Amino acid sequence: MELTRKQESLIRSLYTRHGRRKAGLCVCEGLRAAGELFMRAPELVRFTVATEAAAGELAIPGELHRVPEGKLRELAGTVNSQGILAVAAIPPEPDAAEAPADPFLLAIDRLGDPGNFGTICRTLRAAGLTELWYTKGSVDPYGDKAIRSALGAQFALKLRGFDDLEALRAAAQSYGYPSVWLTDPHGGESCFSAAKLYERSVIVIGGEANGVTPLAGAQRVMIPMPGNYESLNAAQAATIFLFEYVRRTMNTE
Amino acid sequence: MELTRKQESLIRSLYTRHGRRKAGLCVCEGLRAAGELFMRAPELVRFTVATEAAAGELAIPGELHRVPEGKLRELAGTVNSQGILAVAAIPPEPDAAEAPADPFLLAIDRLGDPGNFGTICRTLRAAGLTELWYTKGSVDPYGDKAIRSALGAQFALKLRGFDDLEALRAAAQSYGYPSVWLTDPHGGESCFSAAKLYERSVIVIGGEANGVTPLAGAQRVMIPMPGNYESLNAAQAATIFLFEYVRRTMNTE
Structure with missing residues (x-):
């Protein structure tokens, strides 16, 4: 699927705190970070942008946009994005009624x-x-x-x-x-x-x-x-x- | 004292591994890092570039060049150089005859x-x-x-x-x-x-x-x-x- 201009400018906005607050979204780059997101909170994922090679490394939930490496580098905040970038909803805080389970x-x-x-x-x-x-x-x-x-x-x-x-x-x-x-x-x-x-x-x-x-x-x-x-x-x-x-x-x- | 063009281009070269090897020098930025250098190994310091404000914070051994903040920002590798940058000789390794003193x-x-x-x-x-x-x-x-x-x-x-x-x-x-x-x-x-x-x-x-x-x-x-x-x-x-x-x-x- 083609990445729209709107999606591109959304991604760019998520590199600022203001942009993240406004959209309620964040950007998760790199194979390990994206892998953790996909495994632990797939329901938060809105869409993913990845190179052909990186897309083959992970089971990606939902909408996937395959792009050339140069495009990804242009969008990502780091030169070491490892070919993948996922846009995800910022997780809500646990409900106040939910007590922590940790010993400290x-x-x-x-x-x-x-x-x-x-x-x-x-x-x-x-x-x-x-x-x-x-x-x-x-x-x-x-x-x-x-x-x-x-x-x-x-x-x-x-x-x-x-x-x-x-x-x-x-x-x-x-x-x-x-x-x-x-x-x-x-x-x-x-x-x-x-x-x-x-x-x-x-x-x-x-x-x-x-x-x-x-x-x-x-x-x-x-x-x-x-x-x-x-x-x-x-x-x-x-x-x-x-x-x-x-x-x-x-x-x- | 005026910072010479030669010194400026030397500083720039020290942000690459090749430049450091060639000159046998390194660049040490920031108040705490420079402070540690001045205290622990003042004999290594070749010259220091600092803003007026930063120069007042530390006892600087040897040649000091006071520069405006903009100049320092232009030279330094980080926007948070805290107004000071020292050029120092890369410390020699301890002599092989000198045994380590640590327990492990x-x-x-x-x-x-x-x-x-x-x-x-x-x-x-x-x-x-x-x-x-x-x-x-x-x-x-x-x-x-x-x-x-x-x-x-x-x-x-x-x-x-x-x-x-x-x-x-x-x-x-x-x-x-x-x-x-x-x-x-x-x-x-x-x-x-x-x-x-x-x-x-x-x-x-x-x-x-x-x-x-x-x-x-x-x-x-x-x-x-x-x-x-x-x-x-x-x-x-x-x-x-x-x-x-x-x-x-x-x-x-």
Whole structure:
């Protein structure tokens, strides 16, 4: 089927936050990200644009437009689109009535970098968790870069956004996650020894620029750094928290 | 002092691998990366180009050229150069006679992504280690992106490059690191229970595309992934190994 001009200009608009909001759609590029989308949320897919070669790699649900490689490169946000680009509805947030199933919640506060955001999604999924919470002021979870970095893990996770940390905490409490731990490079309990770190808690990781917003009544947790080198990348901090949880779970099984 | 045309064209050439090799120089952008360079290896700095504002933020060793922001943006590889760019000699590798001091060695094999490479440098430094080994076929450690992602941690670490894993292992053995562990998503001992993982060993992390090169006689180590989601990003895998080491060290102190 021919790709219409309208579809082309729609795709282009989805590389801006404004365009995504207006259309309620996002663009998912690359074989692995598109593969994750097709497998986990085929009902969201509106149409797919792919080269002949890439179209043969995946089972593509719904409308498919085969285009030459040059055309795809012209449309895609990256030179490494791997020959495929899917347009999909932005998944709705889980219904407020639906309580999270995870033992603890990972939350990010004002995280601005889409690569970090995507890496956190991907790592969360590898650790076997299902939810990622975030405050507004963080990057758009459905931007093209965030989806590429996450290899489409967004479509396998439940993402919930909140106006600020206060609102996030209130929601967590309502679901039975009463304790909040803020990551802090300067003090607090060590993530390797805090006994209750993962017990019905929310672990909050701050953004690259400003760290975590202060929040009265929250506990502080730190990642010990023998190198006396203050800042770990936010995605690295998230990875340490997630796999310390995996380690503890393994050792008690 | 005026920036000469020759200096300008030198800077431009340093954004290519060929140009860096030819000149034996690299370009280090951003306040934190340049700050690390100035503090850890001031003797390597050839000259610095900075805006008035950025020049006031750091103690800059040697020749400084103050330029308007527009000029710097024109020269720099990123729009977020933060107003500063230093040209520095590529650090020589440690002398072969100088044995590593770390308890174990982290090595990367054919890692192609400069962002991952940089993040690994930064995380290694946070974990208190001092060496990073790599095989040729990995990204150029002194490319502008690798330096930016590492926040200049390259200048605080000892990097040693080898033709392949065989050569890397031979060197490790000669320094008294006899055991090699290859990370493998499909099997081997768990990184959380392998008792000898950090005992005079080399832990090898593979590249994004092909994983680790097979190596006869090496042991395999895996990161358990409850999410049944095969691939962690290489930098996340490195982070898990590095901070599992930190955790074990903390718990025995």
